[in-house]
Amino acid sequence: MGRIQLKQVKKSFGDVTVIPPLDLTIEDGEFTVFVGPSGCGKSTLLRLIAGLEDTSDGVIEIDGKDATSLPPAKRSLAMVFQSYALYPHMTVRKNIAFPMKMAGVDKAEQDRRIEAAAKALNLADYLDRRPGQLSGGQRQRVAIGRAIVREPAAFLFDEPLSNLDAALRVGMRMEISELHKKLDTTMIYVTHDQVEAMTMADKIVVLQAGVIEQVGSPLELYRTPRNKFVAGFIGSPKMNFLEGPEAAKHDAHTIGIRPEHVEVSTTEGLWQGKVGVAEHLGSDTFIHVHGVPGCDPMTVRVGGEIPVHHGDTIFLNPNLEHLHRFDAEGLRIQ
Amino acid sequence: MATQHSRSAARLMMAPAVFLLLVWMLVPLSMTLWFSFRKYLPLRGGDLGWAGFDNYVRFVTSSSFWPSVMTTLIIVGGVLVVTVMFGVLLAILLDQPMWGQGVVRILVIAPFFVMPTVSALVWKNMFMDPTNGLFAHLWRFFGAEPISWLSEASLPSLVMIVSWQWLPFATLILLTAIQSLDSEQLEAAEMDGASPLSRFFYIILPHLSRAITIVVLIQTIFLLSIFAEIFVTTSGAFGTKTLTYLIFQRVLESQNVGLGSAGGVYAIILANIVALFLMRIVGKNLDA
Amino acid sequence: MARAVTTQRKAINTAFAWGVGLLIFFPILWTILTSFKTEAQAISDPPVFLFFDWTLENYAAVQERSNYARFLWNSIIIAVGSTILGTIIAVPAAWSMAFVPSKRTKDILLWMLSTKMLPAVGVLYPIYLLFIRLGWLDTQIGLVLVLMLINLPIIVWMLYTYFREIPGEILEAARMDGASLKDEIIYVLTPMAVPGIASTILLNIILAWNEAFWTLNLTAANAAPLTAFIASYSSPEGLFYAKLSAASVMAIAPILIMGWFSQKQLVRGLTFGAVK
Numbered sequence: 001m002g003r004i005q006l007k008q009v010k011k012s013f014g015d016v017t018v019i020p021p022l023d024l025t026i027e028d029g030e031f032t033v034f035v036g037p038s039g040c041g042k043s044t045l046l047r048l049i050a051g052l053e054d055t056s057d058g059v060i061e062i063d064g065k066d067a068t069s070l071p072p073a074k075r076s077l078a079m080v081f082q083s084y085a086l087y088p089h090m091t092v093r094k095n096i097a098f099p100m101k102m103a104g105v106d107k108a109e110q111d112r113r114i115e116a117a118a119k120a121l122n123l124a125d126y127l128d129r130r131p132g133q134l135s136g137g138q139r140q141r142v143a144i145g146r147a148i149v150r151e152p153a154a155f156l157f158d159e160p161l162s163n164l165d166a167a168l169r170v171g172m173r174m175e176i177s178e179l180h181k182k183l184d185t186t187m188i189y190v191t192h193d194q195v196e197a198m199t200m201a202d203k204i205v206v207l208q209a210g211v212i213e214q215v216g217s218p219l220e221l222y223r224t225p226r227n228k229f230v231a232g233f234i235g236s237p238k239m240n241f242l243e244g245p246e247a248a249k250h251d252a253h254t255i256g257i258r259p260e261h262v263e264v265s266t267t268e269g270l271w272q273g274k275v276g277v278a279e280h281l282g283s284d285t286f287i288h289v290h291g292v293p294g295c296d297p298m299t300v301r302v303g304g305e306i307p308v309h310h311g312d313t314i315f316l317n318p319n320l321e322h323l324h325r326f327d328a329e330g331l332r333i334q
Numbered sequence: 335m336a337t338q339h340s341r342s343a344a345r346l347m348m349a350p351a352v353f354l355l356l357v358w359m360l361v362p363l364s365m366t367l368w369f370s371f372r373k374y375l376p377l378r379g380g381d382l383g384w385a386g387f388d389n390y391v392r393f394v395t396s397s398s399f400w401p402s403v404m405t406t407l408i409i410v411g412g413v414l415v416v417t418v419m420f421g422v423l424l425a426i427l428l429d430q431p432m433w434g435q436g437v438v439r440i441l442v443i444a445p446f447f448v449m450p451t452v453s454a455l456v457w458k459n460m461f462m463d464p465t466n467g468l469f470a471h472l473w474r475f476f477g478a479e480p481i482s483w484l485s486e487a488s489l490p491s492l493v494m495i496v497s498w499q500w501l502p503f504a505t506l507i508l509l510t511a512i513q514s515l516d517s518e519q520l521e522a523a524e525m526d527g528a529s530p531l532s533r534f535f536y537i538i539l540p541h542l543s544r545a546i547t548i549v550v551l552i553q554t555i556f557l558l559s560i561f562a563e564i565f566v567t568t569s570g571a572f573g574t575k576t577l578t579y580l581i582f583q584r585v586l587e588s589q590n591v592g593l594g595s596a597g598g599v600y601a602i603i604l605a606n607i608v609a610l611f612l613m614r615i616v617g618k619n620l621d622a
Numbered sequence: 623m624a625r626a627v628t629t630q631r632k633a634i635n636t637a638f639a640w641g642v643g644l645l646i647f648f649p650i651l652w653t654i655l656t657s658f659k660t661e662a663q664a665i666s667d668p669p670v671f672l673f674f675d676w677t678l679e680n681y682a683a684v685q686e687r688s689n690y691a692r693f694l695w696n697s698i699i700i701a702v703g704s705t706i707l708g709t710i711i712a713v714p715a716a717w718s719m720a721f722v723p724s725k726r727t728k729d730i731l732l733w734m735l736s737t738k739m740l741p742a743v744g745v746l747y748p749i750y751l752l753f754i755r756l757g758w759l760d761t762q763i764g765l766v767l768v769l770m771l772i773n774l775p776i777i778v779w780m781l782y783t784y785f786r787e788i789p790g791e792i793l794e795a796a797r798m799d800g801a802s803l804k805d806e807i808i809y810v811l812t813p814m815a816v817p818g819i820a821s822t823i824l825l826n827i828i829l830a831w832n833e834a835f836w837t838l839n840l841t842a843a844n845a846a847p848l849t850a851f852i853a854s855y856s857s858p859e860g861l862f863y864a865k866l867s868a869a870s871v872m873a874i875a876p877i878l879i880m881g882w883f884s885q886k887q888l889v890r891g892l893t894f895g896a897v898k
């Protein structure tokens with residue numbers, strides 16, 4: 001069980017309010033991702049749930065019970081830190097055993113759980129090594145192992161993959177997703193990387209300056225971003241925004257079109273521009289087009305390879321079905 | 335970054351150390367302050383009543399006062415200059431590639447392990463003695479008249495003894511600091527055509543400034559209250575009476591507690607001036 | 623990247639550094655050598671360096687004159703006792719400062735250091751009186767307490783700097799893992815800080831061992847440590863260089879030996895944790 005409810009939770013350091021009063025419900029078994037640019041308060045929010053910081057106001061309920069003033073140890077949550085935070089002086093086995101030792105789990109049960117975790121995480125060969133002798137990915141798995149054996153009500157992940165290299169990150173992403181399917185336990189995952197958010201989450205919470213901008217499933221956010229911030233943050237490459245006359249044609253202050261929703265033509269189209277940098281990835285080509293009124297450069301994405309060069313003139317046709325319209329405040333116009 | 339719970343725990347765990355030091359500071363200090371306003375002669379009748387500022391006036395107007403302040407400053411300043419200068423040179427030397435670096439390092443830090451009473455006695459007798467000391471042998475070997483170091487050149491001799499004790503400390507801190515210097519910086523400077531000398535002045539020395547600050551701070555703390563070296567070598571004669579030693583004589587030798595306490599208050603004020611000055615610098619360095 | 627250094631350059635460095643090192647070490651070496659000479663050889667001109675009749679008679683004479691073992695025992699009790707006691711008080715304080723810093727933390731730390739600057743002589747008589755009142759004059763317990771108090775700021779400061787190198791996330795992980803504050807300090811912080819704590823303890827044992835103001839002024843016969851033992855040799859009685867040397871060696875040998883065996887921690891400690 002792990003239903004977490006935040007009611008009017010507020011956090012300020014001295015006079016600075018980092019999180020204005022906020023409501024959020026995380027359902028049992030849900031994989032929730034907090035995403036936002038650095039400094040948006042997502043880590044602080046996670047630490048409030050963990051109990052590593054005090055709330056300045058409001059109530060945090062875990063499984064319907066008020067946990068606001070419980071110390072971290074009493075909240076039956078487990079956390080995986082960005083730096084892994086393994087105990088360098090203990091072997092992998094002792095690291096994983098530590099939370100059980102603290103909880104007074106008997107020795108046989110400890111061993112059983114360690115074996116199970118080691119098997120699930122491919123750590124069986126490393127149990128007697130120290131963290132210093134492990135690679136980044138292995139350390140990450142030990143940190144997860146240490147979290148699993150507690151059998152917590154919910155897992156908290158604080159940017160756990162940001163210290164890994166790109167290839168390993170993709171692998172660990174899948175492992176964590178699979179772990180979630182297998183354990184079916186609530187997970188809260190903090191990241192600044194929208195790709196991680198999109199690929200892993202059941203529910204994404206987009207934060208900016210401590211304020212929740214939107215909550216929804218990955219595709220909801222992609223299809224119907226509530227405002228310009230979410231529209232620009234979710235999706236890669238970023239959505240193009242046009243202001244001025246082009247937007248006025250659609251009765252909007254700003255219009256947004258994703259790079260993948262623009263067609264390229266060499267002969268005719270709504271907009272005309274000159275090719276700036278073209279990034280040829282093989283599977284896709286990203287073209288940065290200069291000269292489109294109200295948006296410079298405009299990024300477009302073309303599947304596969306396309307023979308364009310710097311300085312070529314091309315024409316662009318936006319797919320109007322996927323046009324996003326925003327008012328002067330940046331809010332979505334339905 | 336902490337919770338209410340850990341903050342109150344922190345306060346509780348800091349309490350014993352803070353409380354002990356507070357008592358250690360306040361109780362004797364207020365007693366000293368009290369005595370300094372009393373006519374207090376333990377061997378001649380004890381506490382003979384209120385003295386107002388008499389003790390303060392007498393202590394400052396005594397002919398020994400200003401010389402003792404000067405002596406204190408000369409010894410502290412002299413030792414600081416010698417140890418920092420030679421410390422930098424030694425640190426650079428020890429940083430060079432060589433065989434047996436570990437052994438040389440042990441040799442260099444060894445004087446720090448020697449208790450001040452021992453080092454003062456060894457230097458006084460076996461090196462600086464005008465008839466049997468090693469220096470006297472050396473002087474005679476070159477046909478020179480041996481010097482009675484501790485009476486004719488008392489302050490330089492003391493500075494030398496104390497510098498010998500503190501040089502290892504300065505060297506070690508500076509060496510650690512030099513070793514933390516990013517060698518790419520030096521290589522970049524070399525590529526830019528900087529000579530070894532300008533590399534020293536523009537890169538190494540600025541890099542050492544924090545370490546030098548720390549050397550100065552810690553040494554000053556210990557040097558201001560230097561006692562055993564003087565006690566053992568000259569007992570304050572030949573112009574080696576520091577403020578500390580002067581007060582010591584007033585309190586213990588002349589058994590004039592009132593006068594000595596007034597001196598103590600002056601010493602505390604002097605130390606506080608130095609402390610305030612140094613703490614500013616260290617305070618800045620603590621953030622880094 | 624280190625560059626290849628010519629052997630010639632390295633040889634010059636080596637010779638020069640060894641020369642300087644031996645020069646600095648020479649007074650100690652000379653004292654050790656002299657302690658094995660006869661009094662006549664100790665003052666002979668020109669001095670004899672190695673080729674003399676090695677003798678242990680000075681050590682016997684020193685032992686006969688004063689009971690070395692008692693001074694040694696006092697030194698050990700006072701130095702080790704004050705350091706251990708100080709560390710026990712300082713660990714929680716340093717934990718607080720390093721991991722739960724507040725606006726006042728820095729001020730408290732600087733205030734603690736500034737108590738080190740209070741001239742001891744300024745409070746000598748009050749302490750003397752208090753000690754008489756409390757019956758602590760010339761006792762081990764009295765000196766243990768005084769030396770603990772004068773080194774406490776240094777111990778707190780050093781531990782603080784070492785603790786600050788330990789990432790706070792690890793302690794938070796322990797908290798998440800269900801560790802109480804006590805568990806956190808015993809099972810996580812202390813084992814991780816062992817090198818730093820060892821350096822702190824070693825350095826402060828040396829400082830306490832060599833402390834020569836309070837030990838000289840607050841002891842007489844019972845609790846006098848080696849600083850007082852050696853100070854009794856300050857007034858010469860006839861030929862005494864060899865005996866002085868023997869006494870000196872006996873006073874500094876324990877620390878020198880300890881220094882040799884724990885060189886790495888000591889070098890770290892000698893920088894007072896102030897420089898990495």
